[in-house]
Amino acid sequence: MKTDKVFFSEYGIFICTKCQKSITARAADSIPTTDIAESIKTQYKAELNNMGLKGKVRVMTSSCLGVCPTGFQAISQISMTDPNQNLSYVFDPYEETNQVLETIKKSVIK
Numbered sequence: 001m002k003t004d005k006v007f008f009s010e011y012g013i014f015i016c017t018k019c020q021k022s023i024t025a026r027a028a029d030s031i032p033t034t035d036i037a038e039s040i041k042t043q044y045k046a047e048l049n050n051m052g053l054k055g056k057v058r059v060m061t062s063s064c065l066g067v068c069p070t071g072f073q074a075i076s077q078i079s080m081t082d083p084n085q086n087l088s089y090v091f092d093p094y095e096e097t098n099q100v101l102e103t104i105k106k107s108v109i110k
Contacts, residue, residue: 006058006080007055007058008055008056008057008058008080009055009056009080010056010057010079010080010081010108011056011057011058011077011078011079011080011085011108012057012058012060012077012078012080013044013048013057013058013059013060013075013076013077013078013104014060014061014062014065014075014076014077014078015037015040015041015044015059015060015061015062015073015074015075016037016061016062016063016064016065016068016073016074016075016076017037017061017062017063018063018064019036019037019068019072019073019074019093020035020036020037020073022068022070022071022072023036023071023072023073023093036073036093037061037073038061040073040075040093040097041059041060041061043097043101044059044101044104045059047101047105048104048105048108051105051109053108053109056108057108062076065088067088067090068090069090071092072090072091072092072093073090073091073092073093073097074088074089074090075088075089075091075100075104076088076089077089077104077107077108085107087107089103089104
């Protein structure tokens, strides 16, 4: 077995891909059923990288995180250095995606 360092030094942001099934069912025809987790990942990654956090924060999709109620999106923030910063966010991706990003930014910028 070989071990290696991770490609981020401070935080991993994990975006659940399974949540989308219940979100798109709830949204019905009124909202496009795009790949919600990938869209959030792209947005968060671009903003955090533009803030100079590339290499410190890694944004990734994940299978089920086990924290979301039906119809909502889950994201978990894992700190490599401070277990008290390990948090999960459960939110409406059509209403609160930017609010969650702002909360994550405040948490990871020191």
